[in-house]
């Protein structure tokens with residue numbers, strides 16, 4: 037690998053290259069530190085330089101040069117991924133896409149854009165036509181659409197539209213390959229699984245086409261329940277109620293709201309479970325009727341109606357991984373797990389896990405949709421004591437039948453289903469034959485026989501001594 041030759045060649049082509057050690061370090065980091073395990077493994081990781089293309093043509097030139105010089109390339113949206121997805125494990129080039137942020141075309145039901153546009157800016161552009169994006173991560177204000185598609189899973193809107201991987205939620209991706217002469221490919225249909233949620237390991241997404249939904253001024257709501265199970269049943273039934281349009285339903289076990297949500301805390305008791313909702317304005321009368329059948333539901337906040345001395349801000353910034361962020365700010369020993377409770381009667385399983393592990397493990401449940409049925413997933417808060425205990429907690433979930441997408445691992449497989457995704461692997465062989473894109477993130481590329489009996493440690497990871 038020749039870093040100086042790559043930098044010189046890129047500068048010759050007029051491409052923006054940053055070699056300033058402090059800004060390169062800042063752009064080499066994502067939210068990996070959410071996990072004490074990843075913090076221990078990845079804190080020292082740093083790229084050699086950052087290249088910032090302004091167009092697809094510049095992406096192609098950067099990949100051409102890095103391919104010729106054998107320089108690894110790790111793509112970055114805004115680095116809010118919390119599985120260490122955007123950490124350049126082998127150094128090399130960080131390809132920063134924040135300047136490829138054009139919204140190119142908006143039609144009825146669809147938008148075409150570049151990958152570096154922030155979710156909030158994309159939504160604002162779509163709002164001008166009376167439309168909005170179907171779903172977004174709770175990092176809507178800071179994350180890019182490219183990073184969401186390559187590194188995320190779902191979020192606000194998933195209660196209505198399912199997850200990003202569900203057919204129909206991405207229409208088309210345009211991808212540049214990492215070869216001597218990079219190609220651009222238009223990816224649609226089943227092939228979308230090759231590159232979506234692949235962490236940029238097998239191609240760089242340079243154009244995105246996604247479907248849109250009608251836009252609403254969603255109303256944020258908080259309810260308190262003395263009984264956690266009733267809060268779960270209320271939320272599941274609400275999401276199942278076809279006539280009431282909601283964009284978010286999140287349930288927090290006590291005392292999450294009291295201990296970690298500073299602006300909500302004055303309005304709840306220590307034993308209260310809390311539900312956060314986003315309801316469409318025209319659905320409010322239906323929601324009021326629905327809620328009146330739950331005597332245990334106390335409506336404590338309705339956006340635009342409640343007069344709290346301290347405005348809580350957007351309700352979605354309490355859900356998804358913002359719950360973990362809020363808890364971490366109060367108690368730095370908190371970490372989390374990502375659990376699938378499924379769509380076949382998930383509430384008994386959640387209650388079983390709660391009974392076994394609370395309060396060391398507190399339930400934060402997101403209501404989603406999968407295969408036409410209401411589903412539930414946990415972004416469960418965990419009081420971290422040791423790696424051994426964390427692994428034990430993961431094993432207990434699995435024993436009980438609750439599948440875990442381990443957020444304390446930096447590889448695609450360990451953060452996913454603990455097995456190879458043949459479509460992604462096959463596409464990597466075709467699109468990145470030298471294995472230069474985001475190296476270390478796909479176990480099966482490096483070690484096809486890996487047994488998943490312990491945490492994978494990529495042999496090519498920058499040694500800690502190199503950073504000193």
Ligand SMILES: Cc1cc2nc3c(=O)[nH]c(=O)nc-3n(C[C@H](O)[C@H](O)[C@H](O)COP(=O)(O)OP(=O)(O)OC[C@H]3O[C@@H](n4cnc5c(N)ncnc54)[C@H](O)[C@@H]3O)c2cc1C
Nearest residue numbers: 113114115116117121174180183187188189236241356357
């Ligand atoms: C507080 C908090 C809340 C969060 N909430 C959610 C949530 O609700 N739902 C959710 O899914 N995630 C969530 N996340 C994770 C993350 O914020 C989202 O997935 C986000 O959309 C990622 O966007 P980004 O621009 O920060 O991507 P980055 O972190 O920069 O990149 C993510 C991955 O995608 C790759 N990548 C980026 N752009 C491209 C491209 N154009 N082509 C190929 N590969 C690319 C990167 O290499 C990396 O592997 C949360 C994280 C935090 C810290």
